[in-house]
Amino acid sequence: MEGVVKKFMFVNRKAPYGTIYALESLEVVLISAAFDQDVSLAFLDDGVYQLKKGQQTKGIETKNFSPTYRALDGYDIEKLYVEREAMEARGLTEADLLVDVTVLSRRELGMLMDGMDVVLSF
Amino acid sequence: MLHIVNKSPQEKNCLDACLGVATDGAAVLLIEDAVYAATTGHPAAAKLEQAQSRLKLYVLRPDLEARGMADRLIAAVTAVDYGGFVDLAAEHTCQSWL
Numbered sequence: 001m002e003g004v005v006k007k008f009m010f011v012n013r014k015a016p017y018g019t020i021y022a023l024e025s026l027e028v029v030l031i032s033a034a035f036d037q038d039v040s041l042a043f044l045d046d047g048v049y050q051l052k053k054g055q056q057t058k059g060i061e062t063k064n065f066s067p068t069y070r071a072l073d074g075y076d077i078e079k080l081y082v083e084r085e086a087m088e089a090r091g092l093t094e095a096d097l098l099v100d101v102t103v104l105s106r107r108e109l110g111m112l113m114d115g116m117d118v119v120l121s122f
Numbered sequence: 123m124l125h126i127v128n129k130s131p132q133e134k135n136c137l138d139a140c141l142g143v144a145t146d147g148a149a150v151l152l153i154e155d156a157v158y159a160a161t162t163g164h165p166a167a168a169k170l171e172q173a174q175s176r177l178k179l180y181v182l183r184p185d186l187e188a189r190g191m192a193d194r195l196i197a198a199v200t201a202v203d204y205g206g207f208v209d210l211a212a213e214h215t216c217q218s219w220l
Binding site (some may be wrong): 014015016017018019024045046049052053054055057059060062064066068089091092099 | 128129130132154155157158161162163164165176183185187188189190191193194202203
């Protein structure tokens with residue numbers, strides 16, 4: 001790997017479809033993968049809904065981008081973190097999520113965030 | 123009156139504001155990110171269950187399906203399609219809680 005590798009964290013806090021944030025974040029994540037950076041994705045608050053299984057968007061005539069999360073490991077993006085408190089506050093468990101993630105407490109996520117070079121918020 | 127809420131109840135207070143203002147017999151329709159309120163395990167679901175005796179509660183099914191939440195809908199809330207949305211809008215004066 002050439003050049004400087006920085007640690008990037010994408011912080012996702014919005015539900016999918018209601019706003020464009022979730023999709024825009026995913027677009028930038030895929031771009032960052034092309035630059036061989038050390039990329040982490042964090043899902044906090046309503047952001048955990050982005051990973052909910054069973055999304056069917058035919059009825060709202062919007063692109064269902066949820067399968068893309070499962071394709072991320074093909075781009076060497078394998079560090080996905082979910083806030084435990086956010087998941088529990090929404091009645092969700094790891095079994096409701098469409099991809100393997102590491103579940104962390106808010107405090108653990110905070111410490112992880114502190115170790116990043118760049119944090120991008122969506 | 124038909125009250126329409128489209129914001130996530132864990133991000134904005136639109137649903138609480140709506141439930142506080144809506145008078146007995148009014149209809150409340152949850153669309154877009156507000157549909158999460160009507161799902162099992164969500165803290166707002168208990169508020170809807172409490173309100174169901176005095177309000178008519180609806181949720182837009184395509185928005186539930188898009189979010190993978192169709193199988194988690196609580197019994198206190200009735201799912202409608204776009205045609206049902208139009209019927210509700212035609213029957214009532216609408217107030218959107220933006």
